[in-house]
Amino acid sequence: MSAVPLRLSDAERRPMAATAPRSVTILGATGSIGSSTIDLLRRERDRFRVEALTAHGNVQLLVQLAREFGARFAGVADEARYAELKDALAGTGIAVGAGEAAMIEAAERPADWVMAAMSGAAGLKPALAAAERGAVIALANKECLVCAGDVFMRRAAQAGARVLPVDSEHNALFQALSAGRGEEVVRVILTASGGPFRTWTREAIERATPEEALRHPNWTMGRKITIDSATMMNKGLEIIEAHHLFGFAGDRIDVLVHPQSIVHGLVEYADRSVIAQMGSPDMRTPIAHCLAWPERIAGPAASLDLARLGQLTFEAPDPERFPALRLARQALDAGGALQTVFNAANEIAVAAFLDHRLAFGGIARLVEATMAAFARQAGTGTPATADEALAVDHTARKMAAALLPQIAVKAS
Secondary structure, eight states, rough: OOOOSSSOOOHHHHHHHTOSEEEEEETTSSHHHHHHHHHHHHHTTEEEEEEEEEEEOOOHHHHHHHHHEEEEEEEEEEEEEHHHHHHHOOOOOOOEEEHHHHHHHHSSSSOSSEEEEEOOOGGHHHHHHHHHHHHHEEOOOHHHHHHHHHHHHHHHHHHEEEEEOSSSHHHHHHHHHGGSSSSGGGEEEEEEOTTTTTOHHHHHHHTTTTHHHHOOSOOEEEEEEEEHHHHHHHHHHHHHHHHHHHOOGGEEEEEEEOOOOOOEEEEEETOOOOEEEOOOTTHHHHHHHHHHHTTTOOSSSOOHHHHHHHOOOOOOOTTTTTEEEEEEEEHHHTHHHHHHHHHHHHHHHHHHHHTTSSSHHHHHHHHHHHHHHHHHOOOOOOOOOHHHHHHHHHHHOOOOOOOOHHHHHHHH
């Protein structure tokens, strides 16, 4: 059952809109998504109050932000940086913490709205802690849904949490789904830019360097997600996320390559109406939608000028040059653990590629080999708890690391 409402009545809107200033916690305040959220908060200081901020290890920026916004709690994931954080905030009245316990404490503090932007599997338990107390969660952490989607969405629904998708494509679907009822939806369509290698041959893609893969034509993002865009692994992950967020089977979730990155998602209804959400490629737009939901605030992204753009084009993804979509659907169809394995193996593969230890084409091969090995040895059952999901994640990473040398040799 999805914790995301497809439609809100006016009666539901009024009491939530009246709660301003909205208290906000940002898990991952110094990263790309966190920084964009901070930018929006600076523009709307009267509407929001900061409860807690966390960072992985950037203590200097965390301290600066905690002081600027008068946060009540600041936490650093790297326990070795605790003393530095404590000393820097001494005398401010801002409580501090470090390690996983501090990330969970930040999520459990009484904020109305939580941005779950911690990267990697480390973000799962804090986001789940926010869900279990019924918070409004702006979800930017893929692992919550890819590693433990069944657990996360079930717990969120049971606690009455609102899960709002931050990814531009899922946020687009969320907005377009307000045009009708869930049972009226025929399919949803995620768009993909095609990345830097959209027009490259299979042979050229195989030899692509990290420097080439990091030159995304439209979006400015972190290194990991930029590589995922180049392989289209990000779109595979988004298929799995869309299934958990909105409850649609895999055969009702399509992908369409759209090089201009203006149309972010589309929903087709039974009457064959297709509702699309459009906007300039700027992550502050979906973040602003989630931050003010169910209202809207002024966004700083460039206004969309369709006349200047002239045309929007679309094409089907090529499964031969970009096998990630096939692997993602295989993981989704198998259910449970293989979705976790798909994500974990990809993270190992991307790190190896960026470290020049694996060819670009080897990323998908390592993911496929890890999925096959895990299915043979451990099966594909669905993790019942977050700890079980994290255990699968740990096992999959070890498998991928063990398989890496032979995949790298085959690719050389």
